[in-house]
Amino acid sequence: MITGIKNNCLLDFETELSLILNTYSNEIEKAKKIIIFIEDTLKKLTKWLKNHVFETIQEEIKFFKEIKPNIVAKLIFYKEILSLVATLPIDKTKKVKHFEKKIDAINQFHRKNREFIKYIKSHSSHFDELYFTRKKYKDLFLNDCMVINQDAKLCTSHDYLLAEVIAYELLVLHIENRIDNLNQSCAITPNQIHSNLHWTAKKIDLIELIYALHEAKVFDNGQADIKEITHVFEKAFQIDLGDNITRSFIDIKNRKTDQTRFLNQLQATLENKIENDLH
Template identity: 40%
Template sequence: MELNYISYFNEFEKEFEKEFESLRNASDDILVIAVEIIQYIENKLKEIFKWLKKHVFKTLQEEIYFFKELKPRMVSKLLFYKELLKVETSLPPNKKHKRKHYEESLTRIHKYVVNNKDFYEYYRSRTSVRDEDLFIRRSYKDIFKYDCYLINYDSKLSTSHDFNVATIIANDMLSGHLENKLDELNGNIKTKYNPTNNKITWTGTKVEFAEMIYGLYYKKMLNGGNIDIKEIARGFSNAFNIDLDEKALYRCLQDIKKRYPLNAIFLQNLSDVANNKFRGEDF
């Protein structure tokens, strides 16, 4: 891969992530944060697109990596904060209606998965057999083979499915946000880190924690599978300083089952984050 290409994006992403984190921690008001981040990302994407119109990738692998990995990582953040802004600014005042509002948003995400099942499974599998068809730019004469939304984009800036990847990543982030909000409404407040406690503290939600231990239980990764889920929950709750009794564990399981067909949101997102990090370091 061309040295300038690597250097450009290493520096660009480093600067981008630094400013992004700064904006994300600049206020306690999530709506203020969302507006600031949306404006910031849109400006940074303009820089990328200006560069992209002139840049010639040396190999197909370079172009695929850019449109399958690099561009979606940025665009997904923009999509997430735009959708978050839409969800939170239309939030009803009543607690019951709030719960329904968040659940309806989760349902829309699940419907997206169902409607895009083939590509969703392809992307999640991390295979590459169709990458040249999905993540290489095409001329306008070929555009009608692909999704309709592509007509609104410059063919020099987009492939047929890089936006789909960004949407999947954004939906993962949005699902986490919605799950956290539902946890708060249900009284399952996210665990806060206590610096005076000499334990490793779980700082995700109880549903995410339950998803992890159920995954280990179903995979039979502990005691060769000869252990009850309640024992695992007790052991892990003690180790990670979180209160997850039998009733809470059951409620979390019911919440996870309601997500069908996208049940293991946290584990899938965990896998995606790890794969992106591994791929980024080795590329």
């Protein structure tokens, strides 16, 4: 039964993982130890899974939607951390660019899998039997090609994709903290900008504008960091945009219609002004 693997493996997994996290301070050494540990855990899980028969479809869905993806997600996360740290440049500015490049890749992943991520985030379940059970027949158009090379007893069409979603959420938070730490030394102090202006529109509107300006490369010939630009706007307009503007940008991208809503409003307003002045 599923409770057996929970008691014998998953609880031990969390305990051992915490022990490794508390034992090693070096980031690379810690990541290596955790990767070895998780791969060993997955080997045991694989052996168990090959001979296990789930009593109900609900049990199978629970395993492939809640249990396995959360273990695999940690493996993906720490492999990504190891890769990022091992290839980290020495120069601080290049380090920020290095981290931002990874965030851009994660954003592409989100765009590619937007509908599935919405399905997960909305706690939907109507496709669970299709996504998280090992049926012999599935819709060929919905299957990921990589499933062809995997043992059908060990995976479903979407359990690894869900693990990636979980892992990349953790990775974005980790990278944002790293970027914040790098930018602290060049952060703007309150005395550097004197303004009585206050931003009175929505915060998400300002974030939309900041991303547009950043992508247009209008500051420092495109070399300015998005965090630095954000700090300037926060100080200039006396507003706190919070620590996670990347997550806000993901919300903008996930809009079903009118993704650049604020920019469209600005354009329409300015065009109306020009039109009225001509008459």
